[in-house]
Amino acid sequence: MRSVKFQPGKKISRLSVPTTDGWKPGAENVLSQLKPGSILAVQGDLGAGKTTFIQALAKELGIKRFVPSPTFSLMRSYKVSPAVNGIKRLIHVDAYRLKNARELMVLDLDEELSDGGSVLVLEWPEKVEAWLAARMKQTVKLSIE
Amino acid sequence: MPVRRKSRKALRILSIETSCDETSVALLETSVARGSISAVKLLHHETATQIPIHRRFGGVVPEVAARTHVAELVSLLERAGIFGKGKSKFDAIAVTKGPGLATALRVGVEAARTLSFATGKPLVGVNHLEGHLASAWLMPQNRKAWKFPILALLVSGGHTELVLMQDYCRYKVLGRTRDDASGEAFDKTAKLLGLPYPGGPELSRLAAKGKADAFKLPRPMLDDPSLDFSFSGLKTAVRVLVESKFKIHDSKFTAALPDLCASIQGAIVDVLVEKTIRAAKLSKPKCIIMVGGVSANASLQEKMAQRVKQDLRGVKLLAPPKGFYTDNAAMVAAAGLWRLRQGKVDQWKKLDAEPELDI
Numbered sequence A: 001m002r003s004v005k006f007q008p009g010k011k012i013s014r015l016s017v018p019t020t021d022g023w024k025p026g027a028e029n030v031l032s033q034l035k036p037g038s039i040l041a042v043q044g045d046l047g048a049g050k051t052t053f054i055q056a057l058a059k060e061l062g063i064k065r066f067v068p069s070p071t072f073s074l075m076r077s078y079k080v081s082p083a084v085n086g087i088k089r090l091i092h093v094d095a096y097r098l099k100n101a102r103e104l105m106v107l108d109l110d111e112e113l114s115d116g117g118s119v120l121v122l123e124w125p126e127k128v129e130a131w132l133a134a135r136m137k138q139t140v141k142l143s144i145e
Numbered sequence B: 001m002p003v004r005r006k007s008r009k010a011l012r013i014l015s016i017e018t019s020c021d022e023t024s025v026a027l028l029e030t031s032v033a034r035g036s037i038s039a040v041k042l043l044h045h046e047t048a049t050q051i052p053i054h055r056r057f058g059g060v061v062p063e064v065a066a067r068t069h070v071a072e073l074v075s076l077l078e079r080a081g082i083f084g085k086g087k088s089k090f091d092a093i094a095v096t097k098g099p100g101l102a103t104a105l106r107v108g109v110e111a112a113r114t115l116s117f118a119t120g121k122p123l124v125g126v127n128h129l130e131g132h133l134a135s136a137w138l139m140p141q142n143r144k145a146w147k148f149p150i151l152a153l154l155v156s157g158g159h160t161e162l163v164l165m166q167d168y169c170r171y172k173v174l175g176r177t178r179d180d181a182s183g184e185a186f187d188k189t190a191k192l193l194g195l196p197y198p199g200g201p202e203l204s205r206l207a208a209k210g211k212a213d214a215f216k217l218p219r220p221m222l223d224d225p226s227l228d229f230s231f232s233g234l235k236t237a238v239r240v241l242v243e244s245k246f247k248i249h250d251s252k253f254t255a256a257l258p259d260l261c262a263s264i265q266g267a268i269v270d271v272l273v274e275k276t277i278r279a280a281k282l283s284k285p286k287c288i289i290m291v292g293g294v295s296a297n298a299s300l301q302e303k304m305a306q307r308v309k310q311d312l313r314g315v316k317l318l319a320p321p322k323g324f325y326t327d328n329a330a331m332v333a334a335a336g337l338w339r340l341r342q343g344k345v346d347q348w349k350k351l352d353a354e355p356e357l358d359i
Helices: A024-032 A050-060 A101-107 A109-113 A125-133 B051-057 B062-079 B102-119 B128-138 B140-145 B182-192 B199-207 B232-245 B251-283 B298-311 B329-341
Strands: A002-008 A013-017 A039-043 A075-084 A087-094 A118-123 A139-144 B009-017 B023-033 B036-048 B092-098 B123-127 B150-155 B160-167 B170-176 B287-291 B316-318
Touching: A013 A024, A024 A050, A039 A050, A039 A125, A050 A087, A050 A118, A050 A139, A087 A109, A101 A109, A101 A125, A109 A118, A118 A125, B009 B102, B009 B329, B023 B062, B023 B329, B036 B062, B036 B140, B036 B329, B062 B102, B092 B102, B092 B128, B092 B329, B102 B123, B123 B128, B123 B329, B128 B140, B128 B150, B128 B160, B128 B287, B128 B329, B140 B316, B150 B251, B160 B251, B170 B251, B182 B199, B182 B232, B182 B251, B199 B251, B199 B298, B232 B251, B251 B287, B251 B298, B287 B298, B298 B316
Parallel strands: A039 A118, A039 A139, A087 A118, B009 B092, B092 B123, B150 B287, B287 B316
Antiparallel strands: A002 A013, A002 A139, A075 A087, B009 B023, B023 B036, B150 B160, B160 B170
């Protein structure tokens, strides 16, 4: 069993997830809190289940393509069609290889997020805390233990 | 564009690779006699590895990567001797256009566009993955055995794909990773064992002294009928195993480290080999090539050779020349040559980096 902690704004909710295939309710819950421009910060150690969770979220958004790890490429994006809650695109960023927020600048995420239909899912948010701190209002935090 | 020359005319391709860690430049000469390639010669090849810089930063940092690419590329081009006066030193330019880090790719693409504009020579944008496929073709004896269809296992830090090559420039992806790449699986499980970045090669080194059946780890996707891979669950399995049985860095852990490494490597290698053999039985290739950084892994090479010999009668297993497993410009020149011979030329005005390019 895994424990997932959601922190949308001030309220915190918890969810227990069996290790396989039980991510759907969690993904539905998280999705209901996202809107265009949102950032979902997904925290968790190597092997905690971040990938599996994000794949479940992509499935809820109707994305049929694989959602492979963006560790190497840093960023991948997926079209959401038809749009879900106004969300037309999922941007998946992995800060695992980054050292600090300054290095995130080259991805120009503010520009990417300003198109009116995108949500950003960010893995390893603790690596780029300063960047995230300035965008707290639009951020939903999630940690997987 | 004067791509097709008279008989026995040499054709020189200048190539540039800047998709991730490496800045690399090559000058490849081919002799084309009566329409077919009779000789391939690497006149110049130099790679400025950025690993020392990245080790300081603990990863490939895009901004740093782009900046060092600029400085290194200019000096590498100068050392390739292409800026001299007199008759032109190359007949075409090939450059990696994607996939890769956008900022890093752009350095190479802009340089190539500028060279094409300034010299009027044809420009070819190359898919980095196609470059890896072409790396095995750089070996003279492989070119003799080169008969389509060819099944390619492409394994690196960012990629794990099974590609069926039906002809030059005609490819079909048969399977790919659904989550982590195999090189990433090596690096991240190594991290879980406390090994320093990049942990993959160190894990393989330790694995040589251990027993692969010491710890039971899952072989993800082996029961799945598809030719896809999944390595993300292996991290969880290793994490659970380490947390339940050891304290990292105590003497019991240190003593078990070679066995742990061998068991992890065994799990990754088993899946790569099994799926490749399965793909070969379905697609009936004449050759199998194994390319990309992870294909340098000794255990993978050994197990694959064994299984190909045992299960696939008459199929040849081909590897790139030593030193051409990881990113390099020579493979980009080779893929560029394939494209050029098929008339697939790009206009300098239109060529752009494509970070998310697929094969």
